[in-house]
Amino acid sequence: xxxxxxxxxxxxxxxxxxxxxxxxxxxxxxxxxxxxxxxxxxxxxxxxxxxxxxxxxxxxxxxxxxxxxxxxxxxxxxxxxxxxxxxxxxxxxxxxxxxxxxxxxxxxxxxxxxxxxxxxxxxxxxxxxxxxxxxxxxxxxxxxxxxxxxxxxxxxxxxxxxxxxxxxxxxxxxxxxxxxxxxxxxxxxxxxxxxxxxxxxxxxxxxxxxxxx
Amino acid sequence: xxxxxxxxxxxxxxxxxxxxxxxxxxxxxxxxxxxxxxxxxxxxxxxxxxxxxxxxxxxxxxxxxxxxxxxxxxxxxxxxxxxxxxxxxxxxxxxxxxxxxxxxxxxxxxxxxxxxxxxxxxxxxxxxxxxxxxxxxxxxxxxxxxxxxxxxxxxxxxxxxxxxxxxxxxxxxxxxxxxxxxxxxxxxxxxxxxxxxxxxxxxxxxxxxxxxxxxxxxxxxxxxxxxxxxxxxxxxxxxxxxxxxxxxxxxxxxxxxxxxxxxxx
Numbered sequence: 503x504x505x506x507x508x509x510x511x512x513x514x515x516x517x518x519x520x521x522x523x524x525x526x527x528x529x530x531x532x533x534x535x536x537x538x539x540x541x542x543x544x545x546x547x548x549x550x551x552x553x554x555x556x557x558x559x560x561x562x563x564x565x566x567x568x569x570x571x572x573x574x575x576x577x578x579x580x581x582x583x584x585x586x587x588x589x590x591x592x593x594x595x596x597x598x599x600x601x602x603x604x605x606x607x608x609x610x611x612x613x614x615x616x617x618x619x620x621x622x623x624x625x626x627x628x629x630x631x632x633x634x635x636x637x638x639x640x641x642x643x644x645x646x647x648x649x650x651x652x653x654x655x656x657x658x659x660x661x662x663x664x665x666x667x668x669x670x671x672x673x674x675x676x677x678x679x680x681x682x683x684x685x686x687x688x689x690x691x692x693x694x695x696x697x698x699x700x701x702x703x704x705x706x707x708x709x710x711x712x713x714x715x
Numbered sequence: 716x717x718x719x720x721x722x723x724x725x726x727x728x729x730x731x732x733x734x735x736x737x738x739x740x741x742x743x744x745x746x747x748x749x750x751x752x753x754x755x756x757x758x759x760x761x762x763x764x765x766x767x768x769x770x771x772x773x774x775x776x777x778x779x780x781x782x783x784x785x786x787x788x789x790x791x792x793x794x795x796x797x798x799x800x801x802x803x804x805x806x807x808x809x810x811x812x813x814x815x816x817x818x819x820x821x822x823x824x825x826x827x828x829x830x831x832x833x834x835x836x837x838x839x840x841x842x843x844x845x846x847x848x849x850x851x852x853x854x855x856x857x858x859x860x861x862x863x864x865x866x867x868x869x870x871x872x873x874x875x876x877x878x879x880x881x882x883x884x885x886x887x888x889x890x891x892x893x894x895x896x897x898x899x900x901x902x903x904x905x906x907x908x909x910x911x912x913x914x915x916x917x918x919x920x921x922x923x924x925x926x927x928x929x930x931x932x933x934x935x936x937x938x939x940x941x942x943x944x945x946x947x948x949x950x951x952x953x954x955x956x957x958x959x960x961x962x963x964x965x966x967x968x969x970x971x972x973x974x975x976x977x978x979x980x
Contacts, residue, residue, distance in 0.1 A: 506770045513772075575809045582798075662757075662798025662806075672768045672797070675761035675897045676775075678924045 514666035521655035528591030533598030558596035586658030605640035645702035745951040757815035759800040765818040777976040834940030839915040841933040859884040861909035864899040874937030
């Protein structure tokens with residue numbers, strides 16, 4: 503009985519990981535591109551990037567989720583899974599953009615000047631001088647964002663995707679054991695976030711530049 | 716030569732399968748469901764005894780058994796789509812699901828957005844309190860003196876809003892709206908609310924399972940007929956469902972289900 507109970511909730515883990523596996527890399531790619539535009543682009547491009555970040559950070563993920571699923575369904579018919587993954591990815595891109603922008607800016611501007619002085623193009627300098635340092639610096643704040651996206655993936659429950667939270671709700675309703683149901687869900691989320699953070703810690707240590715703060 | 720044969724066969728197979736599922740546009744929604752061979756039905760499986768899941772995750776309940784039989788008679792496979800109650804009507808409107816069955820009561824407000832099948836069951840409302848409750852509830856309006864809990868966007872929610880909140884009898888701070896009725900019942904046990912208004916049948920189930928609660932009133936206020944929800948203007952699907960529901964009532968199938976899941980009719 504207890505084994506069934508826990509395993510039923512744990513089966514939602516695949517969906518939680520699936521949503522995260524779409525949203526997080528999507529946010530990273532979008533966020534990185536826009537962060538580069540923000541920092542190195544012209545005034546106009548940089549202004550657009552600012553609007554992008556300000557607007558998207560102002561929308562709750564669940565609102566965007568309902569917009570993608572219900573409002574635009576006439577134009578594009580997204581499944582609940584994709585509506586959820588895409589909306590989380592889009593929102594996350596705005597936060598990752600700010601994380602990466604901070605990391606890019608924390609690489610001293612003297613380095614760019616030096617790279618330009620020895621004849622590198624701006625693009626080459628970004629690729630070989632700035633990015634390798636900035637991405638390393640971004641890991642600790644980025645692991646925060648990874649944990650947030652992982653936990654926010656529970657929002658797809660609102661569209662009926664049977665992830666961890668929805669499964670816990672269903673069992674709580676049918677068995678009247680809310681403590682066990684939500685306790686199990688909390689434990690699973692904790693284990694997932696713990697594992698992700700440990701992995702990123704490891705990555706941070708592995709890629710640390712010797713004698714670099 | 717062998718390879719050539721194999722690839723020719725493959726091409727023929729692909730063409731044949733393309734022709735089979737070719738562009739025969741269905742005349743209406745019912746035809747489309749029959750052509751697909753599957754009906755996608757939404758429910759919010761957190762509402763025993765109408766719909767819930769057992770510890771293995773299988774859907775069980777009155778609506779679940781009823782819909783399985785309806786799908787049989789339609790001659791299609793049944794695909795359940797679980798989602799929170801207040802997302803169901805939007806999902807039917809947007810065509811995300813073919814229909815929904817989730818102990819829906821008829822209401823005019825809902826009828827403007829979607830259509831209802833004929834009723835397959837009649838439900839009552841109830842007021843439930845904790846056993847130590849010392850107040851007096853002899854008329855439904857009496858609950859205005861207490862903190863009242865209700866499930867969001869149910870007919871009970873509308874009844875409380877229209878009859879008590881809008882006339883100013885019950886202040887907005889004293890009505891507590893919950894995502895699900897079992898959450899509200901737990902808050903009733905914990906003393907955060909004084910009265911819970913809900914369907915009578917689920918209230919009886921909660922009274923039995925949770926303990927420490929008692930039902931002090933039941934009768935028809937907001938509820939009444941329980942119907943299936945189908946897309947607005949979908950006359951063919953409605954006609955077919957109504958026919959099957961009438962058959963099931965005549966055969967006593969629905970009475971049997973009510974006996975089995977609810978213990979009364």
